[in-house]
């Protein structure tokens with residue numbers, strides 16, 4: 042297997058700091074003159090940089106998949122310790138879905154986004170049939186899963202994640218990139234616990250041409266150098282076998298187009314020049330190292346010669362939502378999809394950008410409604426991972442020190458089998474796939490829309506979620522039986538378990554008490570009791586896993602929650618009535634069918650098993666199922682997943698097998714109104730995330746897309762109250778981010794000046810200790826993705842690589 046790129050890494054040193062951040066388009070041969078090439082190993086002068094291919098990589102196993110790509114864990118065959126996430130997208134599928142430009146944009150945006158708050162892209166490869174994006178592996182999974190595990194984040198934790206995303210957005214917007222798909226699912230946790238933005242598939246870049254070497258160098262002058270192989274791959278012309286598609290993108294490439302990784306002009310020149318001069322380059326050892334210079338995060342440079350915002354034509358290009366089937370917005374089973382209109386569709390997509398001083402759009406947007414806040418900023422609490430000996434729930438492993446770990450080569454597969462496996466994936470995923478470019482996902486067991494699926498997906502990964510300080514030892518007794526009048530029974534002391542001792546074990550029991558109704562009631566009045574209590578605890582060795590408990594004799598009806606939802610409109614805070622609604626947490630509707638299926642899977646797991654205790658009596662003591670031949674639980678942590686939002690009661694429940702949407706919750710009003718949009722859509726979405734972080738559910742969440750859209754356009758937000766109330770400062774921050782008028786919506790600077798963020802050290806946030814640090818069992822442990830995969834019923838066995 043060729044490995045010229047890897048070889049070249051030790052041959053050549055390029056000082057990428059030499060070129061100034063002018064961002065002018067530099068011919069690649071001129072660029073070479075500007076690059077300070079230090080020959081350090083003359084004996085290797087004969088080595089030439091070559092375009093890497095997927096054959097240079099070894100696939101270890103699948104991680105997950107999205108609507109458009111399957112993501113594998115792998116490494117470059119010269120360095121098995123440096124792991125990558127390799128996103129694989131089939132070209133024909135992208136062409137059929139009219140997604141070619143999005144793939145190219147995603148590649149370019151990721152390549153340009155050299156921020157410590159964005160997932161790094163190292164290589165962009167292609168074969169005849171596939172595009173491969175080789176990214177930094179984010180071992181901790183996504184924030185949606187973490188949120189689902191904990192129910193909600195406390196304010197310091199939410200603030201930390203939002204602050205890091207503020208840095209990401211600031212960087213992107215300064216570089217002319219609008220992400221347009223900001224949501225917790227696209228925020229991934231690094232091994233150190235810092236969060237990074239990914240999934241640029243909907244992003245918009247101010248660049249309608251192929252990337253050039255200069256773009257990549259200029260966008261990251263302070264970062265660790267990219268190798269020639271990386272530069273070549275990232276600027277290679279992605280070919281989809283159709284020049285029309287490429288022209289749609291506006292490519293100016295004159296490189297070869299053989300469908301196998303032709304090299305764009307600038308790259309080609311660089312390659313030729315490198316070969317011609319037999320340059321011997323020694324690259325830093327930092328390939329794949331994602332540690333970035335602090336200066337990068339505050340860089341104010343912009344991509345060459347382009348406006349940070351869209352041209353008039355581009356402004357018209359809006360993300361549109363299209364219900365592709367069952368176009369009945371009231372029908373929750375309808376599947377909505379989102380796509381970016383290409384130039385051919387512009388007339389159908391959206392009216393011109395709203396003018397600042399009037400325009401129909403302005404009239405359509407309800408006037409800004411702002412809650413007045415009067416309190417002074419409260420001192421920031423800081424989250425910190427405990428380091429004391431009592432802190433057994435937190436790994437002592439630091440960074441990427443996996444030196445003592447070894448890959449299981451038996452489970453590896455060479456890249457040659459990737460395509461076959463991708464095919465398998467596609468087939469196996471039929472029941473999940475949505476319509477073209479759909480951002481929806483299929484809900485089969487209840488409350489995923491609320492971000493939580495307590496009855497199974499997270500059980501598999503719960504062993505990975507070590508409770509951060511804010512939850513460690515916290516006992517949240519969720520007693521929802523008498524929700525209407527007894528919510529205060531929740532114990533949120535946050536300090537110790539019931540016996541007073543710090544509990545850092547793992548979650549494992551799901552306890553359901555007071556099961557009542559035999560059939561789920563859909564959206565009864567909100568006074569309808571919530572009939573379940575969920576709590577989790579570790580499963581002792583002598584208890585049976587749930588699939589043993591739920592045998593054929595199990596009364597299915599007894600584990601289906603009634604739907605704790607009111608169809609009544611709740612009174613609004615600004616109407617003076619909202620306060621009548623007690624903020625509450627709620628339990629999830631559970632589907633026995635899913636529970637059986639999921640727990641059947643649990644059987645196969647080596648590690649944690651789950652125990653579902655059923656009882657009609659909330660006071661009933663745990664059922665002792667006798668000794669079982671079960672694996673020991675490795676840890677002993679209580680993890681609870683409470684919500685704290687009235688929305689979760691009013692809107693959050695879901696009916697089994699309901700297809701719901703993942704993205705509508707985050708759409709800014711100007712997108713819904715098709716008024717043209719800019720970076721402000723990202724700030725809106727971040728406001729949605731912020732609320733969701735603190736409450737467990739997005740603020741506009743509702744049963745159907747139409748209702749979600751209505752809530753957005755009416756800015757229908759409700760706030761938890763009483764014990765669950767958020768701080769004034771945090772509500773203020775959310776309210777401001779959710780400013781209806783995009784022209785008045787705050788951006789990075791304004792956000793950084795908000796009272797809620799007064800304690801954030803923006804310059805050093807990347808060095809701040811995160812509230813949660815992933816602790817994988819070994820370097821190739823992908824357990825943090827189990828939740829997402831289970832949620833989507835994505836069976837990893839379907840990923841099995843075939844030799």
Ligand SMILES: Nc1ncnc2c1ncn2[C@@H]1O[C@H](COP(=O)(O)OP(=O)(O)OP(=O)(O)O)[C@@H](O)[C@H]1O
Pocket residue numbers: 104105106107108109110111112126128160176177178179180182183226229239240241242480826829
């Ligand atoms: N760099 C990464 N490291 C680890 N896991 C990743 C990485 N990138 C993606 N993943 C996993 O793969 C999943 C799918 O990736 P991604 O979101 O990029 O694909 P997509 O097809 O655009 O998905 P979506 O349906 O969210 O649009 C992610 O949700 C995440 O679980």
